[in-house]
Amino acid sequence: MMQKNTMGDLIYFTSPQLSEQKELKHLFTSRLGGVSKGHLSSLNLGFSLGDNRENVIKNYEKICLALKVPLSSVVPSKQVHGDAVYVVCKEDAGVFPPDPERPGCDSLITQEKGITLAGFYADCSVALFYDAKQKAIGVAHSGWRGTALSIYKKTVLAMHANFNTNPRDILVSFAPSIGPCCFETDSDVPEALYYALTQKINPFIKKVGQKWRIDLVGINRMILQDAGILGEHIVDSGHCTGCEPEFFWSHRKTGGQRGVSAAFISMQ
């Protein structure tokens, strides 16, 4: 479960297992405490959702103040519902919106200190990764497409390949995402998930009338444990973006008229 924090009108969340790590700074934003207007009111962190750049930058500045990191340290991910993992370097930081030359990528990892990774959610699953032994961090975005591609497992493999990370040392904290209570789909989504992940996902898919309900976090927790992460190192947010539209952006509940939240992580 996450902890709720406030700073003025800003409301954000933190994960107790990551808060305990002295060299880490992290937080998960809500939709509250920013300066964006209209259907993007108020804490929108996306540059491609019709907001003006100054408002989005002001929103980032408020978050950076809460995190106590400079804006110039932030590397926003460029999410494309794929399975590529990108090793972030210093040159990627502080470019808003991100450099069009940087490849689209749903997972960012780094061992660089003083860099702040940001991954975005408005129903999709996003997870923060931390390896205290090899001193490495990551953030990855896993909607149902990324889940079918096992993007979280590929993040663990990339941390192992690049940083010699042992999965047993990784802590994972989930951002708020859409729960099985609200994630209702047609048959295409369960079909794609079954095709990629086999019958193992049975406990996380329910047929209700002519629709299906998907437990995205449950499936991703299984994928992480298959990748060698210990169950007790995986912490759920305890929130559903669909059930709490007053706190969180939900793509589904707003019909796409929405801003976007972000999970931030930085190693000092």
Ligand SMILES: [Zn+2]
């Ligand atoms: Zn819900």
